[in-house]
Amino acid sequence: MPESLSRVASAVLLALAALSAPPAHADDVTPVAVTVNARAALATVPATGIGANHAIWDANLGTDQTADLLKDAGVKLLRYPGGSYSDIYHWADHTAPGGYVAPGTDFDTFMRGVRRTGAQPMVTANYGTGSADEAAAWVRQANVVKGYGVKLWEIGNENYGNGHYGNGWEADDHADKSPAQYAREVVAYADAMKAVDPTIKIGAVLTTPANWPDGLVTAGDDGTWNKVVLSNAGSKIDFVILHWYPGALDRTGHVEDMIHLARRQIATYAGPGSERIGIAMTEFNTGSSSNGTNTQPGALAAADAYATLLAGGVFTVDWWNVHNGIGAVTQVEGHTDYGDFGLLSSAGCTSDGSVCEPPLNTPFAPYYALQMMSRFARPGDQFVRAGTDQPKVVAHAVRRPDGDLAVLLINTSSGTSYPVTIGYAGFSPASGAPALLTHTNGATSITSSTGGTATSQTLPPLSLTTVVLHPATAQTGLPGAPGQPVAANVTDKAATISWPAAAPGRRAIAKYEVHRQVGAVSEQLGETAGTSLTVGNLRPGTRYTVNVIARDAGGGVSWASPPLTFTTGTPASSSCTVRLTDQNDWGNGYVGAIDITNNGAPINGWTLNFSWPRTWQSLSGGWGAVWTQTGSDIKIVNDPANPSLPTGATATVGYVGNYTGPNVLPAVFTLNGTVCRTE
Template identity: 80%
Template sequence: MPMRPLRRAASAALLALTTLYAPAAQAEEPTPVAVTVNARAALATVPETGIGTNHAIWDTNLGTDDTADRLKDAGVKLLRYPGGSYSDIYHWADHTAPGGYVAPNTDFDTFMRGVRRTGAQAMVTANYGTGTAEEAAGWVRQANLTKGYGIKYWEIGNENYGNGHYGTAWEADNHPDKSPAEYARHVVAYSEAMKAVDPTIKIGAVLTTPANWPDAIVGEGDDGSWNKVVLSMAGSKIDFVILHWYPGAFDKAGQVPDMLYLARQQIARYAGQGAERIGIAMTEFNTGSSSNGTTTQPGALAAADAYATLLANGVFTVDWWNVHNGIGNVTQVEGHTDYGDFGLLSSATCTSDGTVCEPALNTPFAPYYALQMMSRFARPGDQFVRAASDQSKVAAHAARRPNGDLAVMLINTSSDTSYPVAIDYAGYTPAAGAPAVLTHTNGATSITSATTGTATSQTLPPLSMTTLVLRPRSVPSAPAAPGRPAASNVTDASATISWPASSSKVAKYEIHRQNGAVSEQLGETSGTSFTVRNLRPGTRYTLNVLARSSGGTPSWSSPPLTFTTGTPAGSSCSVRLTDQNDWGSGYVGAIDITNNGAPINGWTLTFEWPRAWQSLGSGWGGVWTQTGSEVKVVNEAANPSLGTGATATIGFVGNYSGPNVLPSVFTLNGTVCTAQ
């Protein structure tokens, strides 16, 4: 028998066996995510009322013990009533809402019984749309004088810009005049009547949220946008402003700092003397939409990220919409049924055809665990500090506790990757040993607790929230932190920073700039003021001050200070940018360029968009181009000259899909101009 065919057969068999038993190719391990936690870069202190949600009078389970106990377990500290747009048709005295449904067992006293069982505070929305100042004052009298409920926070109306003044109407408003000026006049009247009953209450006015309709739109006959008019007329009579935010997507937390920066700019510009006292409340918030899911894990992860970002940036309450809502568009999201329900807890409702029903009443949906994780991560009195990740799929937040502990929350939004993380700490040294770790994963029905990993090394499961609670290494007693700093004499290149002294004996103070999650020391002094120099024009700076003892032990950081430098007071050119017409996703901008120096024959103007979500649509009066974030305008060939004192006017259409922070630094032929 010939040998060659036998060898081929044996070789084939050997190859088959080798293939069968060969080790499978190993998936490449993901690169460890670098997370930075900087305890020197302090942000806002966690408020008592930070974790909130909404109750609605059409929810018959509003006041049940089971509902209250669920909310207490989630750490909810503020409950809002009587529920969204129902606020503008609800009459508290007879517990009616003409045109709407009022469920049994939802009256004010039942709501307050649930509030007390939850261990929360209440926020009440007075009826602006179909009510009166006298009715609202009567509610304050009943609540705080007759019943002794001690309700501190009172809103005037709900989303009153939605009354049809800007072309879309969903909010009830019986006033013939639907303008922001009319609303502002009534805010003044409501505030005066309500505070005459109880001067200790806080009054809130409705604003539009930056970059959300109808923000920046000027209605016919108005003197400005809704926010400008309301703040200008009623700013002296209010204590906080009300924003609502439904981003409809899971990746919008990065827009929060600019959103709040613009809101504070408007408050400072229009609300008059003492505007710094005015707080910001996010009284309605939800991350999802009927198309991308509401009750499953992606919504929970986005909720935790947004709550942490909003509170770290100084909002005093974030209130989820809402406790019970009802079934909506049913889909499959990340391996689980999403019921399209904007509630925290199941309403046990079914689709209209009865084919799909929610789980049992008060079963928590995934966002419930986001609020629960937030309440365990950042407790009232803790101070948020900067944290950052070098992986877009991993978000990082941190908070320092008064006892010296540090909590770090890590959110992995990847559907299929477990990320190892390597955590670096600045201004904090964790104790040795495994930390306490809280985890919530995709589809889980509870937050698990374990002692695992190290302070510097953890692994994050896909679609998970993970919180580490760290003890500090023993250190000498630290001095008390300095008070909140303030800025004065701010120019294009310098600012004087001053602060209240530490109550402890200290050797020196250090001034640190937050540069992402990294601190850059700008100077130090034994006094309580310091002038920082070599700053960049038109740049937003956030600073902290810390104290050091004679032995070198640092204090906690002061509360943060944010300010923006200007442009040169004197320059050979000046530029004025005006937003002439805004429609909520774009605007027409006009730029006046004035030559203050020698005649120019040929000019080029440049500026940069502050954010990636801004872009050039079109331009005129010159040749416009955009490269990356830089916009360049060159004179038209037929009109190159700009004489001394002469002004050229050019225009453009700017597009945006997030908070529209306008460009502020312009250069003409390489020279930084004075912004007017």
Template identity: 80%
Template sequence: MPRPLLRAASAVLLALAVLQAPTAYADETAPVAVTVNARAALASVPETAVGANHAIWDSRLGTDETADLLKDAGVKLLRYPGGSYSDIYHWADHTAPGGYVAPDTDFDTFMRGVRRTGAQPMVTANYGTGTAEEAAAWVRRANVTKGYGVRYWEIGNENYGNGHYGAAWEADDHADKSPAEYARNVVAYSDAMKAVDPTIKVGAVLTTPANWPDALVADGDAGSWNEVVLSTAGPKIDFVILHWYPGAFDRAAQVPDMIQLVRKQIAEHAGAGSERIGIAMTEFNTGSSDRGATTQPGALAAADAYATLLANGVFTVDWWNVHNGIGKVTEVEGHTDYGDFGLLSSGTCTDGGVCEPAANTPFAPYHALQMVSRFARPGDRFIRAATDQAKVTAHAVRRPDGALAVMLINTSSDTSYPVAIDYSGFSPASGAPTALTHTNGATSITTSATGDATSRTLPPLSLTTVIVRPASAQAGLPGAPGQPAASAVTDRAATISWPAASAGTRPIAKYEVHLQNGAVSEQIGETAGTSLIVSNLKPGTRHTVNVIARDSGGGVSSPSAPLTFTTGTPASSSCSVRLTKQSDWGSGYVGSIDITNNGAPVSGWTLTFGWPRAWQSLGSGWSAVWAQNGQDIKVVNEPGNGSLATGATATVGYVGNYSGPNVLPEVFTLNGTVCTTR
């Protein structure tokens, strides 16, 4: 987490006049194509979706003004007592040895602000310098004595930053600083805390894929931090905790893989019943201390990331921080950026006398959270949306009353883009929809009823939400089918089953299974029952499907919740491949590939595979001739290892580089034949 800057606000704000460049307009004969697919459902919006962090060094933590501003932004979860301070904070006497504690920031004051905001609290128990007994006493004070009903409790903050992997910023008095020791203590904390209140939810700290120290294995450890923690603490926790500071504005595309890899780790290591374990992003910020932290680029990236994380099933995304403090002051897109990671100004100044606006003045990311909370409300369900222009991003939700909300983000600094919105599985009403807009430098979101549901123009550096009513309300439609499940998954087929939908005014005639392909759905089968074998799938690929009920009059239900599963490779083949990751340093790894010939003897071989993501590349390779073309890799035998007798194995190795979640290759072909991946 960024460290707080505790400076007094005593200087005069410098007014900086900036000449704005004229706005360019895209060719209006070729508007950006926006696709919104109401049949391709994603995650539903939880009650705790939009969150933020409070910190005990923030003297405005408990003020009514702060609480009211957070309420107006739609903040529904507030985390306490503040990042790394959590591991030095002792709640009973409200002290943090080695740190600063501001007046009027104790737990009861925090809870008064939470209630005024209308949010839920999340409390981080002190792991670094505390005990399980201290945490259990806090639960008793909160939920038994005071009746606050605090549901979410974390065990520590960024405890992998205790020096075990080299860097040390997190307090940790334990002699053993390994993930195994942390996991053992998570079990002890959970047992002690749930003995006081068995209804609470306990969370354990994980590393975020492709973010340090993810994938590192320290001396003496049985695996990475996540593998070790989940293997021991998995049965005792209810959610896992991620923190993400991407430091760039174009990283939202990495989110689906990030979350999918964490879910895979949970499934593989947390034991039976691990599907109950949720994922919380309890610290997040898009800016850096010298680029766009408080101005519109950071706000646009925030809205994009919040929507993408929530659409992928994260149950809360918590901005760091409500107040933080001034950093490096720069000019970004025509406005002063204060290098502050807060939603609201702290009113602090640099040593050179440059000061932020008056305390509690909202920064641009505040309006981004406000837009997200008005776009995606609890109970809505995300649906697929996409555009054909890299500078324009789209997100969409379906509301319980049948309306759609579409959030459009124009990241271009100087171009206004006209957009044409195409709706699939939804017919918009005629007339002007409600439009919410926030533009570069604006101090509020504007609301209007202009244009139509299918077209409008997006100003440069803008957030726009269009709320569209359906053309006609259809009564008596079937309910959505229940959560689908996959079984008997092979390389090209799977059995999809689901709980029956409730009938409307007419009986249900059939169910349709739709495969998501980006923002487009393809119907891949239908049945009168509640189970279907789907085939002709691509091997080694992640697939997401929805089920829709259709009644005897042609009326259709809303789509089911999504089901995501991954096909394998052939159960038997003339070749088999085993990929082993031998070491990993967080931005690259050493891979070893064993190639076994299960068929007739081979004289000369070529192995091919593809990097699953564009942020992956070949660093070097050995024991063969390696070449990369785009994302495709070709590995050709050397003169000395070209012959493979039946049952023989050749081993080759490589260094793979990555700058995002490292999804390993799963499909390999040998001389054109798809191999079994072991």
């Protein structure tokens, strides 16, 4: 045959051979190194961490079977009345004009199911077609008349979707659909509702960083949705509401910056006392029907996202939805994916009746992800850093109040069983086979067993595995954990860290150690006998997360303190000053302007350097100088026709930047090798 056809035939044979080849066995695979660092503490697992959404169009919302399944999954928060329906729902007569209300879904029925599940309720008040008085009456009915004790109340759902930014899906009868009007109404709702029950918590809707319409500013607005809402209603807000449908299974790398940017906006705009404001992810779904919405890949992504969000301090992550309905049907990893965003089957069929879901309330794979999460990370446990050297294997860990450690291992490979070796810092595991919880591709339950060792396990393909470890020695008589650290006098190279003293154990506390988190390992920054330490040799414009541990006179070590995250600045004075402004943002790109001021001697020929903080950022083009990008590094060289920058002069250059994740702007710039002060 011709040579070209021969090459094609060879390629086909190779492809067929690959398809028929057995999955890689653990004996043939390089072991994955897993690191668990019990000294690098993150957030404590909240009582409301594992949540889900109920919708009034779901006829099974109030059934005992549904409630019992949710209880078995460990769901501890249920949100009502369901997404965009919240802005058309009127609780008093149980109607939603323009939408369908299923029988047996009224508020009292919802609350009965909440109690049977053993969860807390979250209620979304009708902002779009309701009023502050209607919401206050609901609070009265719920907490005064019925005594339900509903503490968490949202004001509307995705109200930025009311058409103000061009796209609209959320019902909104207000003539003014701006963030300023929403903020005014949040104040009115909060005042009316708290006049009935001052103990409730009010949540306001924000846009999720790097998700539409975050970053957009329309005519007449004083800033983005988040800036305007927080600036005008911050004093009335107890928590903010984010929704996240990443649309892919590999987006948990965005979470840390997503939460960081949200917290920074709260701190910048919400006014005094803003540290009280919590973050709730009241709608989450992987949103990836092509890669597995309700099959195992979606479940693995769900567990990873829940763990990452909760470790970052989000106080609830609420799956959309308990029941949702059949969508696009595909085959994923050997199983039928119904494109259903629910935890449980609705038993629906495609429009032509060719494919039907399994019987009603059959759990889908993400159900087992939530169940695994609730068994792995229990309320009161403290997340600690964990990491691996293999992208296909993800690790999370928690330390329990009784001294145990639990490690969640996620193998996202569809064809490889990975052996893992686990190393520990700040924890010594007992010998013997640890307890295991495992969920594999297509399994209809989580299996419990014992096997392997504390330092060696094998992970099946497409699996969730929780390893529960006891400490080698009894954890008694040790110091208590130091309190929440705070940072003061933060400069470009130093910061003073202070913390409440730890309670001594059997022996007196000899010293405190301050440890910086560097991935899954720790770097000790210093130690002191007191409760304050100034740390130096820090890098300008760098985000640091630190913990404090107490060590007693016999060498006994406490749990790590809660984490403290702070960001160093740039020099208070320098021979150059740089000001970067985001002049126009459209959700995945922006126009940036950089003003470069020479505070020193005249310059003839200049080069400005900076680096993108994240791999998902890039340069589309620049002007006013010669721009080049190498990897994540940007170099800006003066226009050859205008090389001089006299003392006191300012040169302005501009660029278009692209991003596909949270857009953390560059903070450190060097002019001819000198670190500039950044304004």
